[in-house]
Amino acid sequence: MRLGGGRESGNVQDRRRVGRGGGIAIGGGFGGVVLVVLALLFGVDPSVILSGLDGAAPQQQQAGAPAQDxxxxxxxxxxxxxxDVWTPVFREAGRTYEPPILVLFSGAVRTDCGNAQSTVGPFYCPRDRQVYIDLDFLASMQRQLNAPGDFAAAYVIAHEVGHHVQNLLGVLGTGQQSNARQVRIELQADCLAGVWARRAQDARQILEEGDIEEGLAAAAAVGDDRLQRRGGGEVVPExxxxxSSAQRVRWFRQGLSGGQLQSCDTSNARAL
Known part of the structure; x- marks a missing residue:
């Protein structure tokens, strides 16, 4: 990706412990990943799976200069x-985009949706409108899923921001969602990640050769069917x-091809 000359957002909180790292998947290994956790990657509301942790979530680091790792x-x-993409999109619709805060953490974190461990994977909490990512765990997950690359990591961020866009538009709703409804919400977030990539590319040419393939590989890697097979079980669509992997790839492509918010209406789509 071509991000070297771009600006850096001021909406990132760094709550990582001392000894900050946080790479994007570039090699190495990570043993003992519980496969059921993989199915939770990119979740909307983690409250169902967040543990109490007895208040053990790490405290936020003292404010200071942004980390330079x-x-x-x-x-x-x-x-x-x-x-820079969603602000004008919302303006075109006569609305104001309110950017989310993205929280970097390590190990565990306290949120308005509950306390979470990094094994939950990257997630968005609609109650505090914040995205949470443990970069070390994200890199490990990318290696385990064979979905490396900087654009694959950017797709994860864009997907979670897509949930924030849904929240601002009133799409997420409240309370427990049925599995079928949850699938449509997740696929729409994939589509919104595609819209972001298309518009950012058209405006600032951020993509390099192979980036789109990285994003498609990441979308396919986290399909429910592939994760269930990886776990050694049967594929149970219900x-x-x-x-599925095919659905996630399709909706990411859908947003990428048109770059239009209207193309992401998974709620009313007859076929996913």
Whole structure:
């Protein structure tokens, strides 16, 4: 991705513990990942799976100069790109875009949706309108799922910001969602990530050769059917909460091809 000359968002909170790192998947290994956790990647409201942790979530680091490690700067630049896309999109619709806060954490974090461990994966909490990411765990997940690359990581961020867009538009709703409804919500977030990528590319040419393939590979890697097979079980479509690999790829492509918010109406789509 071409982000070197781009601005960095000021809407990132760094709550990582001392010894900040936070790389994007570039090699190494991570053993013992519980496969059921993989199915929770990119969740909307983690309250169902958040643990109490007995108040053990780490405290926010004291405010100071923004961290300058590669991972933190990458996140700030990608988040800035999402702000630069969604602000005019909302303006065109006669609305005001209110950017989310993206929280970097390590190990565990306290949110308005409950206390979460990094094994939940990246998630969006609609109650506090914040995106939460443990960069070290994200990199490990990318390696486990064979979905490396900077644009694959950017797709994750854009997907979670897509949930924020849904929240602002009143799409998420409240309370527990049925599996079928949850799938449509997740696929729409994939589509919105595609809209972001198309508009950012048209405006600032952020993509390099191979980036789109990285995004498509990441979308396919987190399909419910692939995760269920990876876990050694049967594929049970009725249990899907995020959509199949083919569906996730299709809706990411849908947003990418047109770059229009209207193309992401998964709620009324007859076929997903």
């Amino acid at each position: 590669e991972g933190a700067r990458f996140v700030r630049r990608v988040l800035a790109e999402t702000e 249990s899907f909460t995020h959509g």
